[in-house]
Amino acid sequence: MADIAIADANATPDFAVVIIGTGFSGLGMAIRLKQQGRSDFAVFEREAGLGGAWYANTYPGCACDVPSHLYSFSFEPNPAWSRLFSPQAEIKTYLERCADKYDVRKHIRFNSEIVEARFDEPSGLWRVGTANGETVTARSVVAGLGPLSRPAFPDIPGIAQFKGKIFHSQQWDHGYDLSGKRVASIGTGASAIQFVPEIAPKVAQLHLFQRTPPWIVPKPDKPISEKERAQFRRHPGLQRFARNFIYWFLELRVFGFVLNPKLLMSMQRQGERLLQKQIQDPALRAKLTPSYALGCKRVLISNNYYPALNRSNVTLHTIGIREFTANGLTTSEGHELALDAVILGTGFHVTDGVPKGMIFGRGGRDLVDAWAEGTEAYKGTTIAGYPNFYLMTGANTGVGHTSLVFMIECQLNYVLDGLKTLAAKKLKFMDVRPQVQRAFNQRLQARMSGTIWNTGGCKSWYFDKNGKNATQWPGFSWQFHRQTRRFDAAQYEQVPLSK
Numbered sequence: 137m138a139d140i141a142i143a144d145a146n147a148t149p150d151f152a153v154v155i156i157g158t159g160f161s162g163l164g165m166a167i168r169l170k171q172q173g174r175s176d177f178a179v180f181e182r183e184a185g186l187g188g189a190w191y192a193n194t195y196p197g198c199a200c201d202v203p204s205h206l207y208s209f210s211f212e213p214n215p216a217w218s219r220l221f222s223p224q225a226e227i228k229t230y231l232e233r234c235a236d237k238y239d240v241r242k243h244i245r246f247n248s249e250i251v252e253a254r255f256d257e258p259s260g261l262w263r264v265g266t267a268n269g270e271t272v273t274a275r276s277v278v279a280g281l282g283p284l285s286r287p288a289f290p291d292i293p294g295i296a297q298f299k300g301k302i303f304h305s306q307q308w309d310h311g312y313d314l315s316g317k318r319v320a321s322i323g324t325g326a327s328a329i330q331f332v333p334e335i336a337p338k339v340a341q342l343h344l345f346q347r348t349p350p351w352i353v354p355k356p357d358k359p360i361s362e363k364e365r366a367q368f369r370r371h372p373g374l375q376r377f378a379r380n381f382i383y384w385f386l387e388l389r390v391f392g393f394v395l396n397p398k399l400l401m402s403m404q405r406q407g408e409r410l411l412q413k414q415i416q417d418p419a420l421r422a423k424l425t426p427s428y429a430l431g432c433k434r435v436l437i438s439n440n441y442y443p444a445l446n447r448s449n450v451t452l453h454t455i456g457i458r459e460f461t462a463n464g465l466t467t468s469e470g471h472e473l474a475l476d477a478v479i480l481g482t483g484f485h486v487t488d489g490v491p492k493g494m495i496f497g498r499g500g501r502d503l504v505d506a507w508a509e510g511t512e513a514y515k516g517t518t519i520a521g522y523p524n525f526y527l528m529t530g531a532n533t534g535v536g537h538t539s540l541v542f543m544i545e546c547q548l549n550y551v552l553d554g555l556k557t558l559a560a561k562k563l564k565f566m567d568v569r570p571q572v573q574r575a576f577n578q579r580l581q582a583r584m585s586g587t588i589w590n591t592g593g594c595k596s597w598y599f600d601k602n603g604k605n606a607t608q609w610p611g612f613s614w615q616f617h618r619q620t621r622r623f624d625a626a627q628y629e630q631v632p633l634s635k
C-alpha cells in the first residue's frame with residue numbers, strides 16, 4: 137500500500153466513513169447513512185457488481201433458506217417476492233433496487249478490493265488501501281467482509297494435478313457444461329444440498345462425497361401468487377404482519393437451540409420422517425442418518441435433495457478421498473474414479489474469515505494476532521485496540537434460527553449511533569476498553585455451555601481453532617437488538633480531537 141504520512145494530528149480524512157463490501161451489511165450501512173443525509177462516505181467492493189454473497193454465489197438452485205419477508209431490510213419491504221424462500225437472482229435484484237432507490241451507487245467503487253486497513257494513532261485516522269494501489273484515509277471503517285466470503289478449499293493430496301475442470305460452489309463456472317460429464321462433488325452442506333438436485337439429472341455420473349450427513353427437514357416453500365403480492369402492495373401492514381409473524385415463530389426455536397436442546401426432538405423427528413419417506417434403500421438411509429443431535433450444525437431445509445440421491449447415476453460416498461490424479465481420484469479404499477469435473481461444496485473460512493496482513497490496529501497489531509487466543513468482539517462489532525473500526529457480522533453474531541439480516545440491522549443501529557457519538561463529542565477516536573470486551577465475552581461464553589452447538593455431539597465450523605464457539609449468538613435475537621439499540625460510549629476510551 138502506498139504510504140501516506142499522516143503527520144498532522146488534525147488531518148482531515150478523505151472520508152468520514154469507509155465501508156467495505158456491498159452485501160446486506162455494507163449496502164445497509166451506506167443506505168442508513170444516506171437516510172441521515174450523509175454523503176461523506178465511500179464503499180469499496182472487490183466484485184464488479186453489488187450484493188456480496190448474493191452476487192458471488194450463482195450456483196444452480198442457489199436460494200435463501202430463510203423466508204424472504206424476514207430476509208430483507210425492515211425499512212424496505214418487498215411486496216414482489218415470488219416465493220416464500222426467494223432464489224438468489226431475486227435477492228440480488230432486490231439489493232440492486234435498494235441501492236438505486238437510496239442513490240448509493242455513486243458512492244460505490246467496484247473492482248476495488250481493500251487489501252489493507254491500518255490505524256494511525258497520532259491522527260486517529262484509518263489508512264485504507266486497495267489492490268489497485270489506491271489509498272484513502274477515513275475516520276471510521278465499517279467492514280462488511282461477509283462471514284461466508286472466503287471459500288475454503290480442501291487440502292487433498294494431488295488436487296493440483298487434476299487436469300479436468302474444478303471449481304468451488306461460490307465460483308461456479310457457468311461456461312462449463314456439465315451435461316453428460318462424470319462429476320465428483322465434495323461436501324454436503326447448505327450449498328451442496330441446493331445444487332446437487334439441479335445437476336444430478338444432467339450429469340452422466342455424480343459421485344457425492346459426504347463427510348458428515350446433515351440434518352434435513354422439509355422446506356415449507358411455496359410460490360406467492362399475484363393476488364397475494366397485490367395485497368402486500370396495497371396493504372403494507374399485511375406484509376409487516378407476515379414479517380413479524382415469521383420473526384416470532386422462528387424466535388421460538390431459541391428455546392431449543394440455546395435453553396433446552398430436548399425441545400428440538402420434534403424437529404429431529406421431522407428430519408427422520410423425511411429421510412424415511414424419501415429414501416427407501418436401507419443402506420443409503422443409514423449413510424444419510426446423522427449420528428449427532430439436530431441443531432448442532434446448521435439445520436438444512438430441502439424437499440428435493442434426498443430424491444436426487446435415489447437416482448441411478450448418483451453415488452453417495454461416505455469414505456474419504458486418498459488422492460487426486462490427473463484424470464480423477466482414488467478413494468481411501470483404493471477405488472479409482474475417472475472424472476471430467478470436480479465441484480467443491482466445501483464451505484468457507486468462517487472463524488478465520490479475516491485474513492492475516494489486512495487489518496492493523498493500535499501499535500500496528502494485526503487483528504489475526506490479536507485474535508490468536510480466540511476471535512472475540514464487543515457486542516460482535518467493536519474490538520479493543522481497533523478504534524473506530526466496526527466489524528459487521530463479527531464474532532458471535534451468527535444465527536441459525538432466524539434471519540442474519542435482523543442481526544445486521546441491529547449492528548447498523550449501533551454503528552450509526554457510534555458514528556454520531558464520535559462527531560457530537562468531537563472525538564478523534566473511541567476504543568472499547570479491553571476489560572469491557574473480556575467481561576462481555578465471559579458472560580457470552582457462559583451461556584454457550586448448555587446450547588445444542590456445544591452439547592449436540594458434532595464438529596462444526598461454529599468453533600474456532602481453540603475450540604471456542606466464536607460464531608453463534610447464544611440467545612434471542614431481540615436480546616441482541618436490545619443491547620445494540622444505543623451506543624454505550626462509557627464502555628469506550630474516548631480520545632478528543634486536539635484543540
Ligand code: NAP
Binds near residue numbers: 202483
Ligand atoms: P458448509 O455448510 O460449511 O458445508 C461444507 C461441506 O463440505 C460440509 O459437508 C463439510 O463436511 C464438507 N467439507 C468441508 N471440507 C471438507 C473436506 N476437506 N473434505 C470433505 N468434506 C469437506 O458450506 P456451504 O454448504 O457452502 O454453506 C456455508 C453456509 O452458507 C451455510 O451454513 C449457510 O449459513 C450459508 N448458506 C446459506 C444459504 C441460504 O440459503 N441462506 C445457502 C447456502 C449456504 P463436514 O460437515 O464434515 O464439515
